[in-house]
Amino acid sequence: MGELDGFERATQPAVVEARTMAVLYGTETGNAEEIAVELGKMAERLHFKTTVDEMDSFKLADVLNTSLVIFVTSTTGQGDMPKNTLKFWKNLRREKLNNTNCLQVVRFASFGLGDSSYLKFNWAARKLRARLLQLGASEFFRPGEGDERHDNGIDSIYLPWYQEFRESLIANYPLPESLWPIPDDVQLPPKYFLQLLSTMDIDTEPCGDAAGGPSLTEEDRKIMASRTKSAARSHLIHPPSAIEQGKEDWARLDPEFPAHIARQDTAWERENRPVDSLDKDNVLRDHPENYLLSRMDPGVRAFPPPGILPIPGSFIGKLVRSNRVTPEDHWQDVRHLTFRLMLSRKDFDTALKSAGNLTLTIYPKNYPDDVQELIRLMGWDEVADTLSKIIAKPRGLYVESHGLTTLRDLLTHNLDFTAVPKRNFIKELVFFTKDEREKERLFEFTMPGNEQEFYDYTCRPRRTILELLKDFPGVKIPVQAVLDLFPIIRGREFSVCNAGMSIGDADDDNCIRIEILAALVEYKTIIRKPRQGLCSRYLKHLPIGTDLCVALKPASGPHLVANHMGAKRPMVAIATGTGIAPIRAIIQERTSYAEHGDTLLFFGCRNRDADFHFESEWKEYPNVKVYPAFSRDNITPDPTTTAHANTSTTTTTAAAAAAASGPPPRTHTDILALLPEYDAGKNYVQHMIRKHAQEVGALMSRNPVVCVCGNAGRMPTSVRAALLDALVISGVVADVEAAETWFRNPDHLTFWQETW
Numbered sequence: 001m002g003e004l005d006g007f008e009r010a011t012q013p014a015v016v017e018a019r020t021m022a023v024l025y026g027t028e029t030g031n032a033e034e035i036a037v038e039l040g041k042m043a044e045r046l047h048f049k050t051t052v053d054e055m056d057s058f059k060l061a062d063v064l065n066t067s068l069v070i071f072v073t074s075t076t077g078q079g080d081m082p083k084n085t086l087k088f089w090k091n092l093r094r095e096k097l098n099n100t101n102c103l104q105v106v107r108f109a110s111f112g113l114g115d116s117s118y119l120k121f122n123w124a125a126r127k128l129r130a131r132l133l134q135l136g137a138s139e140f141f142r143p144g145e146g147d148e149r150h151d152n153g154i155d156s157i158y159l160p161w162y163q164e165f166r167e168s169l170i171a172n173y174p175l176p177e178s179l180w181p182i183p184d185d186v187q188l189p190p191k192y193f194l195q196l197l198s199t200m201d202i203d204t205e206p207c208g209d210a211a212g213g214p215s216l217t218e219e220d221r222k223i224m225a226s227r228t229k230s231a232a233r234s235h236l237i238h239p240p241s242a243i244e245q246g247k248e249d250w251a252r253l254d255p256e257f258p259a260h261i262a263r264q265d266t267a268w269e270r271e272n273r274p275v276d277s278l279d280k281d282n283v284l285r286d287h288p289e290n291y292l293l294s295r296m297d298p299g300v301r302a303f304p305p306p307g308i309l310p311i312p313g314s315f316i317g318k319l320v321r322s323n324r325v326t327p328e329d330h331w332q333d334v335r336h337l338t339f340r341l342m343l344s345r346k347d348f349d350t351a352l353k354s355a356g357n358l359t360l361t362i363y364p365k366n367y368p369d370d371v372q373e374l375i376r377l378m379g380w381d382e383v384a385d386t387l388s389k390i391i392a393k394p395r396g397l398y399v400e401s402h403g404l405t406t407l408r409d410l411l412t413h414n415l416d417f418t419a420v421p422k423r424n425f426i427k428e429l430v431f432f433t434k435d436e437r438e439k440e441r442l443f444e445f446t447m448p449g450n451e452q453e454f455y456d457y458t459c460r461p462r463r464t465i466l467e468l469l470k471d472f473p474g475v476k477i478p479v480q481a482v483l484d485l486f487p488i489i490r491g492r493e494f495s496v497c498n499a500g501m502s503i504g505d506a507d508d509d510n511c512i513r514i515e516i517l518a519a520l521v522e523y524k525t526i527i528r529k530p531r532q533g534l535c536s537r538y539l540k541h542l543p544i545g546t547d548l549c550v551a552l553k554p555a556s557g558p559h560l561v562a563n564h565m566g567a568k569r570p571m572v573a574i575a576t577g578t579g580i581a582p583i584r585a586i587i588q589e590r591t592s593y594a595e596h597g598d599t600l601l602f603f604g605c606r607n608r609d610a611d612f613h614f615e616s617e618w619k620e621y622p623n624v625k626v627y628p629a630f631s632r633d634n635i636t637p638d639p640t641t642t643a644h645a646n647t648s649t650t651t652t653t654a655a656a657a658a659a660a661s662g663p664p665p666r667t668h669t670d671i672l673a674l675l676p677e678y679d680a681g682k683n684y685v686q687h688m689i690r691k692h693a694q695e696v697g698a699l700m701s702r703n704p705v706v707c708v709c710g711n712a713g714r715m716p717t718s719v720r721a722a723l724l725d726a727l728v729i730s731g732v733v734a735d736v737e738a739a740e741t742w743f744r745n746p747d748h749l750t751f752w753q754e755t756w
Contacts, residue, residue: 579710697730
């Protein structure tokens, strides 16, 4: 099979001397990487020798040897750099580089991805740009700053920036007269490649150079032989009883069984049936038809197979509890899950210090029936279980040793075809359909000026890649292209919601217990289509006792309970919904010390009876006062507030009118006059903060820790405005302008925001 089978029209960019570009990205969720890949492909079409990689894979010396460097980075936490940029950023900040102009030969451009609901909007990109300029680098093109809060998200800023940047490249880096840019309707060669291998007569048939790929070692051949038959049955599924009990109902093939030798030995044949048909060690306990997808009860879905991915730095975690904590008739399924990790408490304390600011990363899998549906759509049935070798592995793809796998394994464990399709994905599909109407339609989605149509088709209904491929039945992606097209399944991070003494496992000193509070993503879109997040669906049906791959790491921002001195500081915490999870962990961590400071917790949810999470616990923590805000329960007006409103109707109405038509209230008197308007008919956390402003102000003046966790919409901005008002009402400062200055001073408080 040829190296570029399925890429007949692919055109290799020309080699032009001194025309190199590096597109370096920093990302947590993959959005910055997606933009970097798109910029890299655009540069390739302009015949730049292009490298696209994360920042930590690049050294400063590599930057100096590149004609042009493009930095694309998101901002995480409180203006922090993403984790895959920290090594590069540390090298860039070395003190010995100061006043050296060491980057004076570097030309660069930058694009940042941020969320303007955060105080330090696009801070990472701004810090990076400032340091590059400080070290003498010259800026080739104006910086771009995308904002998730825009109507069309990042694209509102990015797409115009992209077009202008491309025009600037063409003008400033002209091509030789004999060379033209590669048109958008001409395919570029793949960077990643999956090579199908022969699975019959492995010892005799050529699978190396003669087949268009690298030679196989003896160890490769042994693995191929041992996995051939188990791979061919990997689509067979658990019966319902196994799903409930979290067990496998088939025996695994012994990896030492020499199937290729057995085929040549007639002594291994039984009843005139060769060993290829079914090895004894691989016989299903029931008739195979009982396991086929077509025979499944439509109400029962097969759970993904239990294989563990070899992810560096991860742990084996076992699910020991999964409790729904919202009523069955509530609109949202929220789960309190507990995992047992093979990590001693001593090692945990040494490596991570405390759980009062940690995240647990879970790596979900696709369901077998969805995998089979994609295989059917693409016509991959005959090769889905053929062993294959990965040629040039994309970053973040984890498979068993030697790069040997099957297409079905990749689709189950590694490739995210339930994600919302990105522009890059749709652009590439044009090359894999012969239907001219489909080509035209796909091309229209990615044309400049059609951003709203693209958004309405993809993001607004949360349409998945699998659904898109159903809409375009003429698209047939070659197996060799799957690694180049499909996004990699990324781990989903959840805030750890326990800490202190609850981390230890009473039954095993070599294990710890980690808890999370997960709101499962289940909803109907604008097209009335039910949706489930990939990880939500995985967790919802995850059988108790299942082993899975997880990772633990510190959350972004400052460590809030580093020692007993940190525990003694007062804390003002504001949480909504499952944002209460990290707050609970921080409170447990603080109360594990003999002395700990006072805590005010403002917790916003819909109903006391439905989602007042951990309600029974709060009274158990000393020095913790909780003010809940139930936004959907019937509200009984506070008599004191009502009386205040009745005696100051004229003042209140006038102040409200002034606030609606002009700038927000600035003085102590103005804010007091508006308090009844803030409270009337409302019961959100920002109203409770103003209502209890005196208590808030008393803690704010004592160098507190201030935490805001929950939804990233309007809540963070509203909460911040309420905290500023509380500083004024309580007399800590004279007016809102002074409160703004006071709030920004790190000597007055430590601020941490975790929103999503």
